[in-house]
Each structure stands twice: as structure tokens, then as C-alpha cells.
Amino acid sequence: MDKRGSRRKKAARAQRAQRAEADGQREPGRFWRWTKRLFVWGAALALLGALFLAIAVGFAARSLPSFYQLKATQNAQTIVVRARDGTEIVELGPSYGKWLSHDEIPQVMKDAMIAVEDRRFYSHPGVDPYGLTRAVYVWATGEDRLGATSTITQQLARNVFLNSNRSLDRKLREAVLAMALEWKFSKEQILELYLNKVYFGGGAYGIDSASRKFFSHPANELSVGEAAIIAGLVKAPSRYSPTADVDAAVGRASVVLRLMKEQNFIPQDATVDPSEVRLKEEAAQNSVRYFTDWALPQLDLLLPETFEPIEVWTTLDVGMQRAATAAVQSNVPEGSQGALVSVDRDGAILALVGGTDYVETNYNRATNALRQPGSSWKLFVYLAALEAGYTPEDRVVDTPVTIGGWSPRNSTGRNIGETDLRTAFAYSVNTVAAQLGNEVGFGSVASMARRFGISTPINTYPAMVLGSNEVRLLDMTRAFAAVSNKGASVEPYGIVKVTTSDGETLYEHKKSRSTQLVPDHVAAGMTDLLQAAVQTGTGRAAQIGRPVAGKTGTTSSNKDGYFVGFSSGITTGVWMGRDDNKRVGGLQGGAAPAKAFAAFMRYAVKDRPVEEFDTELKLPEWQLEEDDEYFFGSPDDYYYIDEQGNLIEPGRAPEGPDGQLPFPVDGERPQPVPTDPTRPPLREQPPVRGQPGRGADGAPQAIGDDFLDRATGRNEQRQPERPRQ
Template sequence: MRSLPGYHQLKATQVGQTIVVRARDGSEIVELGPSYGKWLDSNEIPQVMKDAMISVEDRRFYSHLGVDPLGMMRAVYVSVTGDKRIGATSTITQQLARNLFLNSNRSLDRKAREGILALALEMKFSKEQILELYLNKVYFGGGAYGIDSASRKFFSHPATELSTGEAAIIAGLVKAPSRYSPTADVDAAVARASVVLRLMKEQGRISPNEAAVDVSAVKLKQDKAQNSVRYFTDYVLPQLDMLLPETFEPIEVWTTLDVGMQRAATTAIKANVPKGAQGALVSLDRDGAILALVGGTDYVETNYNRAVNAMRQPGSAWKLFVYLAALEAGYTPDDRVVDTPVTIDGWSPRNSTGGFSGEIDIRTAFAYSKNTVAAQLGNEVGFGTVASMARRFGITTPISTYPSMVLGSSEVRVIDMTRAFASISSKGQSVEPYGIVKVTSADGEELYRHRPRSSSSLAPDYVVAGITDLLQTTVNTGTGRAAQIGRPVAGKTGTTNSNKDGWFLGFSSGITTGVWMGRDDAKPVGGLQGGRAPAQAFAAFMRYAVKDRPVEEFDTKVQLPEWQLEPDDEFFFGKPDDYYFIDEQGNLIEPGRPQEPGVGEMPFPVEGEGQPGRQPPAPDRRSPNGVLVPSRNSAPPAASDDFLERATGGQAQPTPVPSSTTTRNRGPRVIEIPQSGSQ
């Protein structure tokens, strides 16, 4: 008791850390942390506020010595009987001791210290002083410490003017400030306040008429400062725990947020989201800086951040990874495929229109989001390959490898999908989203600065150019036409079954933006397709976002790697100096080995022909173009026309092979689909 600070010292002590958050231009966008309001002496605090707090937190406050013996016995019993967590049995004095001197760890050791300090407080200060300290220092959520700060925050007036219903709401917040906050959940706050009023009536602190007050009629302050930008701060500020050593001094956090873009993003979502649905938007600069982040239509109504926390099916937007895998496997935008009914392991995908287009090119299949073609491509390159491609481009959520995965059945986050498209915009270089540029102390000392991570190439240039070609065509002539903004845009729509989710993701002039819309309960939304409301919201935002940036044309010139180019005939069969080739008689000749007499003799059996009793050579292999070539440790056989026809994939020629370059001429690729149960 003798070592405790004096009353005036405790009044001057403040807890918590003030954080000023600044936008990319240095302007202050929000100040977070403790807000204390005006200190109210005991005689200034409304009696109804005192009664409400005592009723709900410590009904025997005026009779115990700082520790409630009944409450302590109950706590020990609960702990001994198996529940290691100590129940909420602290008296007001114990809570004050904890807030002033201890942490919130739930342990018997801390509980004992809390009890000793509470006894010391009761011996040193009067009940009125303890209650005054408590009501001016207890935390009510939203950065508000003390009843005056809480009253101003929630009701727009000082605590000296609190009504019965308002006092009940504030008293009910102490148990769980975030859960019962009226700015986060009005219904929960009202229900909790009703409990407080009932306890006040049962304990005789208010009359039945006063207890019948309609708490739901209490007028709450519309806290506009909490809206929109708080989705962004809720995402980036928890990262400070990893970026900074533990500190309690005031700090300033300089972020990547563009205030104008954030405002435009909020407006775009609100103006285009279907009635009853929610929306989310993430916009990244070419280096991964978060320019705007909207997690819902109204932060005050619901602070659930759908931009970074919600996991939803991406629908056809997932085809980005399917076609990336196909392009990397050798396809080009001009290759021909067939839009036709298919069945893969019993699964038969349908196009959204219900019809089939027959022979089309890859570019058209992507632009019009043909499900049957995506299924064929995914089956050919392998569903595991598509999953690996998604992982490579930053998808962090679980990915299935069932055939239907090609149509976006695996749930993803908006920020992850936006990151993947940003990597395409960045010419295949990895992009890491970030929101904090630097952190400084109140006197300007730099505590942290963002250092760009070295990027890695996620896909070859020709693959990135090919997929950009497909994405641009989608906006120019395909399902994403609503996303046009008068300058080059590349993007992809996404719609799930029954219109439960709608997506549009795309980029222009170095800015990549992802938009999602849907209901939190995943119920269908009438008329919600990725090419409508999400694409319209994308366009509305991007017109503002890129207005001060130069127009950038996309690089869609597909420069194929050497192994994928259509070779000339000499390369097709190999150069005499370093590979096998076919002589004028149709014999395969080993490099560096002269043709021997009796070449007609066959040193080992070939395709059922030749001399029995000889050991077969090492397995044959194929050239990069699929041509069957004997291994180097085998002798050159005299090959029959039938063998050569199968080996080279064409008609065997008895005449010398011409050396002129052939012209690439692929026909439509009809991909064989294994039926159900086949390997």
C-alpha cells in the first residue's frame, strides 16, 4: 500500500499507444489509439452511470475490501475442476489494479497479484476515488478510454449528459468491447444493454419504468471516420507487430494508400453492387503497393474484411492459371481447339450459353470463357500442373485437383487473385502486396522502412505475352467488354454457379485491380455476373485511377522459344555432326560412325523384325519435337518404311530429306479425354 503511486499520479497515467496513419502523400487519414476525453470527478459522473457499472461488474462493490470472497471461491473451484481459464470474477477494484499495473494473462499467479494490489488500493483510497479512477480509465473499445470518451464517440455528447439507456450501453461494453460495440454490432450492443437494465432493476438501482427504456431507440453517432479506410488499416496495422520491436511511444505510419483512389473505390463498389450483396476491391501498383482496399460496402455496419479474409470461389477467373499452364506447355493464342461436349471422370462441364462453337482458336475460347475447352486443356496439361501454376502466382488457399478445379471450384482471397494478375501486368515478375512504406516516432526518427524484395520470374516472356493477348481480347471483344475505359485493358471475368460470386480482375497502365461481389451467406444474387456489376465497378474505379498515368500498350508479341519453333528438316532429323540422321536409303546413321558394309543386316530386333537372340539396346527417346530417336549406345538399324512412318509421324521418303524450312501449320487440336474410370 505504501509503495503505490498517489491518487494524482494515477490520474495522470495513460495507457495505450497513439498511432497516426498517413496516406502516400503524407496527409493524415486516421488517428488510432487511446482517446481519453475529459476527466470527470466523482460528483460530475451521473449516478445512473455508476449504478449501471456496479450492477453489471461488481454488485457487492460497496461491501467488500477489494476482493469478493464469493467470487474468489468460485474462481478457484472452476480452475480446480478442470477449466484452466479463470472466470470473469474480478471486482471493480481488481479490474482497476489489472489495468494500472498488470497484464491480461489469465493465470492463478496474476490473479493472486491482482488480489493483493486490490487490497492495497482499498486500503489507500476511498470507494468513490476507486470508482472515479475506474470509470475514467476503463477501456470501452474503439480507442475510447473512460466514460467521457466513450460517450462522445458513441453518442456525440459528454458523459455528464448520459441517459439511462446510454449508460446501460456503455456499462455493457466492458465485458467485450469489440463484440458489443454499437459501431460494430448494434443488435449485440442493445441485447447486452438490456441485460444491464435487468440487473439494475433486480438490484433495486432503477425503477421498473426506467428499466423499460427502449434501448434500440438510442441515437448513435454516425462515425464516418471509421468507414472504408478502416478496412485498409485493419489489414496493415497488425503487421507492425512483426515490423517493429515492442514500443509504447506514439508513432506515425506512412502507408501506400491513395486517398483519392480509396474514395473512388468505395464509390465504385457502393454504386454497382447488387442490392443485398457485398463487394470488395483491391488495387495494386506495379510494385505491389496497395493503392486502395475496400472490404465491404460499409465498415460501420460490418467490419468484416472481404478483401483479405473472405474465401470465395473465383469461377472462370481461375482460367488464368489453366491457360498459363497450357501456354507454357506449348500452346499459342492462335492454336485451334474444338469447343465440344466432353466428359472427364464422369464430370461433363457445360458452357454458360449451353451451346458449343466447334472449331475455334485459343484466343476466342478464353475471351468467351469456354468451359469445355478449359476442361480439355486442364486435362491435357494435368490438374496438378494447374494447381502448381496457381501456387507459383501467389494463391495461398487450399487447391483441389479434381477436374472441376479448372472452372474455379477452389476458394481464394481477393488480394491473392489480384496479386496473380499484377504479376502478369509486371511481365511475369513476382509481386508482393504491401501497405506500409515507413514508420517514424513522434519526433521523426525512422523506425522502419519498406525494402523491396528481389522479384523472381514466374513465367517465360512468351507465356506472359500470350496470356496478356488473351486477357486483352476478353476486354476488347469477349465477356469483359464492360471493363473498357478508353485505353488498353487486360482482364478476366468470373462467375460461379447460380450467380453466387461475381469477379472481374484486370490491369491497365501499371495498376491492377480485383473486384468481387456476392452475399456473405453465399446465396445466389440475381443478375450477378462477372461481366456486369464487377466489371462496371472495375471500370468506374480505373477511369479515376489511371487518369494521370500515360497510356501503355501491351506487349502481346509471342516470341516462341527455340524448342517450340517449327524446325527445318535438318533439325527435325538431326545434324550429321552431333545427332542421328537418315541417309538416302532410309537408314538411321549414328553420328561420327561411318556406314558399314552389310548395312542391311539388323544388329537388333526392330518392331518385330531382325535377328533373334540379340539383346535390345537402351530405351529409345524422343527429340524435343516428339520424333522417336534411338539411344546413342545402339547400332544403326536398317529401318523399314513402316517403322520410319511411325517414328517420324509421317510418310517415309526414299529420297534425300530436303533442308528447306517448313511452314508451321497446326490443325485443330482435338484432345482425347479419358472416360470415367480410365487411366
């Protein structure tokens, strides 16, 4: 039965083949059968993929934040830094401006953005099928990379939820999120989010921030040309930024205007010239960044943790900052660097320049660099000497001296012999400074430097009196400011207050408690010496037509040049040299640094009254004129023995035949017996000025200073390089 059935089937197929051949027809081949199968399976897979995509989009839409949550999201903190007069000097971090609702956004801004970024915005579901198909076709016909312009919705998804990686995985997630956004929000809401969040360069996020940054007015006042410039920035914010390249920005805006005409957003005959758009004038921010780099890290200590936008009000004077920058740049030797710090009498930083060009190098030489100050360090040597009892008029001797194997020399190579303290300081005589340091003690000099704010390590080798210790320019300026402040401490600061964008005060500077570092008469004497250095000494180039006090400093081989001084309540320090510490030909503290000081200070004090220095020495009683009556008292205060050996009571001393008081037969004045217990002991008498290593009578000490140093554990080590004046 089976065999007969099989034969019947074969016969039937043969008959059908014969009939088909007779009718001129052919049975379908294998190719068409597989084509049909692929089509069916492809359609099934497409339906399955669409189902999975719909599920993915649905889940993504459900997990998306609400519209109001997306409005409130900011990615980082914005810091607006203001000068002492309230003007904005720099804005750091992203700026979001004011949020504009869809109705508040100018129509011309919406049209410009749609024309250049997504012409089918109102018709696609988040992903543009036409644009994607065209991109695939271009890639298939020879392009090396598959690329397609993202829709506005895709860009919003990327900016809010994703990064900018060009991986396939990121593009797929971007497409899903874009369709989820379209599912959950209206086109108006999506466009509102986009225009308020998209990045336009220069830290500006959103059209209002961009409008204020580039045109100095809010976004609801945008003109057609301005809207075209802003819309053109999205493609490449840094390349088309009007503050970086005006021509590139104008060229890109012209493309936007052409597309707006093609899509009938503006009339075909409309004439808009983007080159006529008035851009915001950018204040010079180069050297200002040296100040902000120093001041803003202090916010971590001054404020609680906050991510809301803040405004930082500082002590910086914009005019003085420009003058300081110009003074350094115009006087610094070629191939060298320069730094300047200017401090008001209360410690407020008025200007701070850390180098010749912040863009070239942002290393802050005013606050971070450690360099030798040269003879400007003698400030502490002479402060210690004045505190020990010296006065500017005291006589000293400029003579060759050796201390612990170290023999300092003067920059002139010669000695002038006997002179006064004022002249020795004014002409920066090294041998006198060495003798003073040895007499008052190198530890006392180091202690004085610490007292006046030097925070870097200080050695006590003899060469330290000439400035071998490395210091910061800010610290040296602070020390001189304390002398200007009549010996009271000065604490530099740069932040006056910090507020929120709504005006709420988060921090306000309080005046630091001042400490009297040295007595008034010591500060007055030091001011006298500093004034002499500018009037007649090494700092004459720092004269500005009003009283100035200051000191030069030059290290060996002309590696560093220093000048620090003050006038009318402003103290300014200037340093110049090379970062690699190599020699600079002709660099001396009394030349380029002093000239830069003068150039800056002429501007800095122009609106301040002329102030004469208080150099009157109101010495303490123990330091007044060394007369007999002070040390021995009046004759009426003492008992005496007459020639017959009788005791003579105070006030009744008889006169001798010649009218003089009786004295012992050997002719020497008797040792009095003081009756006033309040008089100072003899150890408080002013020291007799002698040479180092010698006693008051000029005789050598029984024990040398070197032996005492070794005995107390202060063994001498290799001496640092000896600075010059």
C-alpha cells in the same frame, strides 16, 4: 448495621422525591439516559473512526506514486495510421496529446471544469461534506439509491487507481485515495493531473488530445465556447460527443456556460454561442477500417514489443479508397455484398474494401472470404497451356467433351467448332478450357496456381479448370498482378514504415525479392488473351478508354461474380455475391463486377500515362515456325545415298536429272543423319494439338487418362459443383 444503613438510604431517596415533587420537578427518565449514553458512545466511535481514517489516508498517501510518476503513466498504446501521402486516416487506441502544466492550461478551461464538476474544489479535503450530506438527505427522503457527484479529486483517484464499479467498497476506497491525493499534492497539481488524464471520448485522454480531435488545434488555444464543450463531455463522453451528436454537445455546453455565469467565472452579460464553434471535419473512416484490420495485425511480426505511441505509414491512397467504396456500393446488387482490392505494380495495396458497410458488418471479404472465382481461374489453365507450347493463334476445337464422366457445357449451350485460342479465352469457352486442362494435366494447372500465389487448398478434379476451388480475392488479384508484371512475382503489402511520435523509425518496408514465375513470352501471350477478353469478349463492360486486360468469372446459379484485371500498372479485383451463398439474380462477372472495376479504374489511372501492353511473342527457338529446315536441317548438313548406292558427303549432294536431290526409289525422303549435336531432340518438338484421350494422329490412346489416374492413386471422387464462365 447494614440493615440500618439500607433503611437510611431508602429514606433519603424518599425525601428527595418529595422535595422534587414539591418543587415541580421530575427525575430524568430512561429515554434521556440512553440518549446521553448513545451520544457519548457515538462521539467516541466517531473519534475512533476519524483516527482510523487518518491512519488509512496517511498510509495511502505514503504509498501513492510521485507527481512525476503519475504524469508519465499511460494506460495503452496509441496508433496513428497515415495514408501514402501522410494524411491521418484513423487513430486507434487512447490519445494523450501534449502534457500541459497548470500554468499552460487556459484559465477558462480550468474555470469551466470546476464550474460543472466541482464548485467547491478549492475548499474541500478531497470529499465534499456538503455534497455528501445533501445526497444522504435526498436518499433518506425517498430516493431509491444513494448517490453523490464525485469531486474532481475523487474522479482522478478513480481514473488512475480504480475501476468504475458502483459498489460501496469501491466508493470508500475512492474517498480514502481522494483524501490521500489532497494530503500529498497541491490543488494546482491535482487539477493539472485531472485535466491531462480525464477521458473525453473518442479515445481522447486529456484536454490537449480532445482539443486536437474536436477542434484541430492545441488546448492552449481554447476559446470559452470550446472549453465549455470539452468540460461538458466528462459527464457522458459518448452521449455529448460533438462528432456523434452536435445538438447534444451544444446543449450540454450551454449548461456549462450558465454555471460559469452563476459562479462568476464569466460576466453575466457575456454572450457565447457554442453552436458557432467550428468542429474538426472527420474524414470518412468506414471502409478504411477494412484495410487497417488487415494491415495492423502485421505489426506484431514487424516490430519488437512496444507500448509507446507510434505512427504507421501505409500504402493506402485516400482518393482511391473513396472511389473504391463508391464503385462497390453503387454497383452491388441489392441484398448482396461486394469487395475490391487494388494493387500497384510493386505490390502496394492502393485500396481495399471488404464489404458495403463496415459498421454493419466488419467481416473482410477481400482478405478472408473463400469463394469460387468461376472462369477467372482459367488464367492458370491458359498459363499452363502457353507454357506447354500453345500460342494465342493456335487452332482449337470447341466440341462436346467428356472427361472422367464429367461433361462441361458452355454458358451459351452451344459449340462453335474450330476457333483459335484467343477467341476461346475471350468468350470463356468451357469445353476448350477442359480440353486444355486435360492435355497439360490438372496437376500442372494446380501447380501454376500455387506458383502465382493461391494459398488455399486446390483439388485436381477436372471441374477445377472452371474455378471450382475456393480462393481469396486478394490472392487472385496478386496472381493477375504478376501477369501485369511480365510474369514476375508480386508480394502485396500495406505498411511502408512505422515511426515513434518523435519521428524515430522503428520499421521500414524493403522491396521484396521478385521471382520470375513464367517466361516473358508466356506472360505476353497471357496478356494478349486477357486484353482480348476485355476488347471483344465477356469483359467488355470493363473498358475505360485505355488498354485493359482482365477476365470475368461467374459461378453456377449466379452465386459469385468476379472480375480481375489491370491497366497502367494497377491491378484490381472485384467480387460480388451473398454471404449465405444464395443465388443472386442477374449476377455475372461481366456485369456488376466489371462495371465496378471500370468505375474505380477510371479514377485510379487518371493521373498515370497510358501504357500499351507488350503482347509480342518472342518465342524460344524450339517453338518457332515448324519448317522442314528446323526439324530436319539443311540438305547440305546430311549424308545421302545415290541411286547406285554411293555415299554422298555433306555439301556435295548431286542433283538428279530434274534438278532435285536424289531420293530412294520409293519416293520418301530419307531419314537424315544430323551432324549438329546442339539441335533439340524430337521430344522437345511442339505438341500436336489433339483431342483429350487421343493421340497425335487422332486415334484413341492405348490407355485412357481415367485408368492412369486410378493406377497412380488419384481415384475420382464426387465432382464439385460446376462453375460457369
